[in-house]
Amino acid sequence: MKEKLIQRYKRSERINHWIVAVCFVLLAISGLAFFYPAFFWLTGVFGTPQLARIIHPFVGVVMFIGFTVQFFRYWKYNFIDKEDIKWMKSVKTVLKGHETGDIGKYNGGQKGMFWLMTACMAVLLCTGFIAWRPYFAEMFPIPVIRLALLFHAWAALILIAGIIVHVYAAFWVKGTIRAMVEGVVTQNWAKKHHPRWYREMMAKNAEYERRKTGADKP
Numbered sequence: 001m002k003e004k005l006i007q008r009y010k011r012s013e014r015i016n017h018w019i020v021a022v023c024f025v026l027l028a029i030s031g032l033a034f035f036y037p038a039f040f041w042l043t044g045v046f047g048t049p050q051l052a053r054i055i056h057p058f059v060g061v062v063m064f065i066g067f068t069v070q071f072f073r074y075w076k077y078n079f080i081d082k083e084d085i086k087w088m089k090s091v092k093t094v095l096k097g098h099e100t101g102d103i104g105k106y107n108g109g110q111k112g113m114f115w116l117m118t119a120c121m122a123v124l125l126c127t128g129f130i131a132w133r134p135y136f137a138e139m140f141p142i143p144v145i146r147l148a149l150l151f152h153a154w155a156a157l158i159l160i161a162g163i164i165v166h167v168y169a170a171f172w173v174k175g176t177i178r179a180m181v182e183g184v185v186t187q188n189w190a191k192k193h194h195p196r197w198y199r200e201m202m203a204k205n206a207e208y209e210r211r212k213t214g215a216d217k218p
């Protein structure tokens with residue numbers, strides 16, 4: 001029996017997501033190399049340590065631009081409501097495979113991750129700008145640059161930890177990876193994990209079919 005599918009992400013959304021993801025991996029690897037001497041060999045991800053220091057901030061700009069596009073696409077779906085609070089309080093039950101609450105397009109965990117990423121990206125952008133040699137660092141005193149580097153490292157470590165949880169959850173909930181690779185999920189998946197979004201999409205699809213067939217015409 002053929003699976004009944006619902007589109008969750010358009011091609012442009014998936015491309016945007018993977019651009020941000022690839023940039024994040026490159027930045028995380030090179031950033032850890034700069035921060036921890038034991039990982040300095042990881043600067044080879046960009047060829048040489050010198051190239052890594054030059055390219056790192058430019059890749060950061062690309063990631064920030066990509067995330068900004070994502071932010072304006074998804075911010076309206078990420079306001080936390082009472083159903084999300086219910087989901088968060090029942091996270092142990094959710095981990096056992098039993099969903100809780102009338103969840104919309106994103107659950108409480110996904111919304112929390114969205115706002116965590118937003119905060120970390122803002123800090124990384126500002127502090128990265130301050131510490132970026134040879135372009136902008138000369139505009140700031142050394143103590144400010146040192147603080148910027150400290151906050152930059154903190155924000156990066158928090159973001160890395162958050163992304164690890166994000167990736168783990170994506171593999172944990174079967175069907176999630178397919179959504180970002182193929183752009184679709186099954187109706188059963190949507191009904192189980194995001195019931196309110198499922199009803200909205202089914203109503204939208206029904207309306208589209210009604211207009212397509214001209215059923216709304218007198």
